[in-house]
Amino acid sequence: xxxxxxxxxxxxxxxxxxxxxxxxxxxxxxxxxxxxxxxxxxxxxxxxxxxxxxxxxxxxxxxxxxxxxxxxxxxxxxxxxxxxxxxxxxxxxxxxxxxxxxxxxxxxxxxxxxxxxxxxxxx
Amino acid sequence: xxxxxxxxxxxxxxxxxxxxxxxxxxxxxxxxxxxxxxxxxxxxxxxxxxxxxxxxxxxxxxxxxxxxxxxxxxxxxxxxxxxxxxxxxxxxxxxxxxxxxxxxxxxxx
Numbered sequence: 001x002x003x004x005x006x007x008x009x010x011x012x013x014x015x016x017x018x019x020x021x022x023x024x025x026x027x028x029x030x031x032x033x034x035x036x037x038x039x040x041x042x043x044x045x046x047x048x049x050x051x052x053x054x055x056x057x058x059x060x061x062x063x064x065x066x067x068x069x070x071x072x073x074x075x076x077x078x079x080x081x082x083x084x085x086x087x088x089x090x091x092x093x094x095x096x097x098x099x100x101x102x103x104x105x106x107x108x109x110x111x112x113x114x115x116x117x118x119x120x121x122x123x
Numbered sequence: 124x125x126x127x128x129x130x131x132x133x134x135x136x137x138x139x140x141x142x143x144x145x146x147x148x149x150x151x152x153x154x155x156x157x158x159x160x161x162x163x164x165x166x167x168x169x170x171x172x173x174x175x176x177x178x179x180x181x182x183x184x185x186x187x188x189x190x191x192x193x194x195x196x197x198x199x200x201x202x203x204x205x206x207x208x209x210x211x212x213x214x215x216x217x218x219x220x221x222x223x224x225x226x227x228x229x230x231x232x
Contacts, residue, residue, distance in 0.1 A: 047160075060219040101171070106153050107175070108212070
């Protein structure tokens with residue numbers, strides 16, 4: 001059974017770079033059927049899509065975050081990563097990684113999620 | 124860019140039927156997917172595509188779409204269905220961009 005697990009620092013200082021990794025187990029990140037995404041949720045607020053990556057390295061970012069976001073994939077480790085630069089308190093959130101189904105017929109969905117990791121931006 | 128609009132809160136009596144809606148221009152072209160989130164837990168996919176349920180999701184959950192509105196219907200709501208529900212779809216630009224609705228808090232009375 002495929003599982004995703006986020007890891008990384010729970011506290012980041014303002015203006016620094018937030019770095020998280022999602023480890024995929026029970027399946028290959030190199031499957032041509034899936035994308036891999038990051039989603040976040042500030043405390044008490046809704047979900048926000050950050051971006052997604054294909055195993056080949058093609059990336060897609062939320063336009064509102066694009067200037068600060070980098071998502072990369074390491075197929076040898078079965079991992080993908082998120083970097084968010086110049087963070088502020090507004091970036092405090094639970095960060096989720098998820099597997100994304102996306103087909104030409106529009107069957108899009110985030111079908112498997114990690115448990116999420118809380119990241120606080122504070123000095 | 125694109126926006127998806129949901130009612131912030133909806134309530135339903137135990138055992139009754141409730142419809143949660145999601146409005147947005149992109150829904151004229153693309154399907155919505157729906158997620159259930161309970162406090163302190165990760166979201167769970169409940170409906171995707173035209174009306175597809177992942178394995179393990181009860182058949183009281185169904186999806187539909189008309190024009191710019193996608194709907195999630197719970198037929199015979201149970202106490203355990205009380206949760207936040209989010210819709211998600213593609214951006215209307217047609218690129219591989221995704222957008223979430225603001226979420227609907229469902230209360231089962």
